[in-house]
Amino acid sequence: MDDLKQKYLSQIADAGDESALEDIRLAAVGKKGEVALKMRELGKMTPEERQVAGPALNALKDEINSALAAKKAALGDAALDERLRSEWLDVTLPTRHQRQGSIHPVSQVTEELTAIFAEMGFSVAEGPRIDTDWYNFDALNIPGHHPARAEMDTFYMARGEGDDRAPHVLRTHTSPVQIRTMEAEGAPLRIICPGGVYRADYDQTHTPMFHQVEGLAIDKDLSMANLKWVLEEFFSAFFEIDGIKTRFRASHFPFTEPSAEVDIQCSWVDGQLRIGEGDGWMEVLGSGMVHPKVLQAGGIDPNEWQGFAFGMGIDRIAMLKYGIPDLRAFFDADLRWLRHYGFASLDQPNLHGGLSR
Structure with missing residues (x-):
């Protein structure tokens, strides 16, 4: 042993x-x-x-x-x-370079317009992107024979075999959110409704999916004069140009009466668009006084309340402000484009620090 x-x-x-x-x-x-x-x-x-x-x-x-x-x-x-x-590490060495992401122009402009309208007392309302044809069309006084209800313009959802109900639609505007908010909150009301919408169209200035913001204000003594003031204040703040001129042209929309297309002052210099100067005009949105039938659909008495509404494309005004030539590029997911037109993650827009820095 x-x-x-x-x-x-x-x-x-x-x-x-x-x-x-x-x-x-x-x-x-x-x-x-x-x-x-x-x-x-x-x-x-x-x-x-x-x-x-x-x-x-x-x-x-x-x-x-x-x-x-x-x-x-x-x-x-x-x-x-x-x-x-x-195995040791020199903690004083510089770190590896990391690429920073950027905020998409649509997200940035949505934040900008939200900040502007918030200063004027508007809150943000949201709703579903897939909605019934009643909210998307009928409640907005859009008749059954209207071209917007044709399948060549609107994306309809499929129904199961034997289901005879009217098909849901991919919303063609954010106006259904106005109806839903009127039903839920009643009057008085002051909201904007930003979000994605869908229409069967595709070219340099149209895409099948794009972004829109609509505004709605309801009270007992609102008029077109109040609408004009709100829009001019918005354009001045958004484009950061004092005294920007607007032009209202009579038009027709089923959900407003009277209705008006709104143009802003602009000019072309050496192929470059300049907002707020010159003798030219550019259409930017549609607007008008809310139709009594739309108020009734939202559960509001049109004999006691009235209001105005407006709607514009978020992508479109982003193109105007930041000089983006092609709407389709917004949805290409090209990193080079995003790095060029994107915004820093901490560069949050506000009226006091400036909307674009």
Whole structure:
């Protein structure tokens, strides 16, 4: 036993890694190790011999296991020390360059117009993009024969076989949000409704999906004069041009009466559009006094309340303000375009710090 003790303690002390240490453990105290074989010989001994050999073998096994555990801990400490010496990091070195994302022009302009209308007391209302044809058309006094209800202009959702209900539509404007808000909140009311809308059209200035903001104000004594003031204040703040001129042209919309197209003053100089100067005019939105039937559809008495509404394309006014030539590029997900026209994530628009920095 003294020879076994000396042999294995010496091997344990000389082990260079945990793999060699495991081989020594198996050879010494494993199921087929030398100490285990010695313990099997106890059955052949006399009781007197077992009383001497048994405790000695157990003591030998415990001593070898203790030496193995101590050596394993020492090897682990040595490995950790080596890692600490070899694996180090200079925290004073500059970090790897990380590309920063940017805010999409549509998101930025939505924030800009929200800030402007909030200063005038308008809150933001939202609604579903898939809506019933009643909210999208009927409640807005759009008759069944109107061209906007044709499948060539509107995306209709499919119905299951045997379902005779009128199909839902991808909303063609955010006007359904006005009806839903009137039903929920009643009058007086002052809201804007920004969001995505869908129409079957695609060219340089039209896409099947685009963004629109509509405004609605309802009270007992509102008039076209109030509408004109709100829009002129918005244009002056949005384009950051004092005294920008507007022109109202009589028009027709089913949901307003009277109705007016609104133009803003502009000019073309060397192929560049300039807002707020010159003798030219550019159409930017439609507006008018809310039709009594639309008020009734929203649960508001037109004999007691009246109001005005307007709507414009968010993508369109973004093109005008930031000189973006093609509407389709808004939806191409081209990183080069986004880096050029995008905005810094911390550059949040407000009226006091400026809308575009």
